[in-house]
Amino acid sequence: xxxxxxxxxxxxxxxxxxxxxxxxxxTYENTKFNYEKMIILVNDFLNSKNxxxxxxxxxxxxxxxxxxxxxxxxxxxxxxxxxxxKIDYYCYSLSDFIDTENIKYENIPDLCDKFGIKKNLINxxxxx
Numbered sequence: 001x002x003x004x005x006x007x008x009x010x011x012x013x014x015x016x017x018x019x020x021x022x023x024x025x026x027t028y029e030n031t032k033f034n035y036e037k038m039i040i041l042v043n044d045f046l047n048s049k050n051x052x053x054x055x056x057x058x059x060x061x062x063x064x065x066x067x068x069x070x071x072x073x074x075x076x077x078x079x080x081x082x083x084x085x086k087i088d089y090y091c092y093s094l095s096d097f098i099d100t101e102n103i104k105y106e107n108i109p110d111l112c113d114k115f116g117i118k119k120n121l122i123n124x125x126x127x128x
Contacts, residue, residue, distance in 0.1 A: 002051060003018040003060065004042070005018070005060040005061075006038075006061045008030060008066075008067065008073060009067055009070050010066060010070075013027060013028040013041070014027050016105045016106065017045070017049060024045075025105065032069070035069055053081065053087075058088055058090065059078050059081060059090070060089070060092060060109060061074050062093065075091065089119065089120060090112045090119050091121060092108060092112055097115055
């Protein structure tokens with residue numbers, strides 16, 4: 001079971017692949033240019049690890065609080081992947097979990113299960 005996490009709420013765009021044997025992550029500058037090509041960045045990251053989009057079983061995206069543009073583009077990317085490939089996605093906020101200061105990305109899928117984060121539900125939290 002391979003999972004993809006996207007977080008574009010901060011000053012870096014963060015991707016993590018979690019699978020049975022390994023975890024991989026990469027960051028990119030949080031810029032307008034990278035927002036416009038986020039799906040390309042995702043695809044390049046997956047390809048660099050010999051993983052195809054069809055290998056992904058679940059998607060996770062941080063819905064804020066954070067950058068409006070980052071959240072909007074990450075959610076749009078997740079929804080596009082969902083529509084084309086029928087992969088369920090989970091939109092979490094770090095405030096959904098207890099002890100938000102010590103959360104590791106590799107724990108997000110288990111935390112979403114533990115705290116009952118619903119799939120395919122979006123409630124973005126923007127910082128103005």
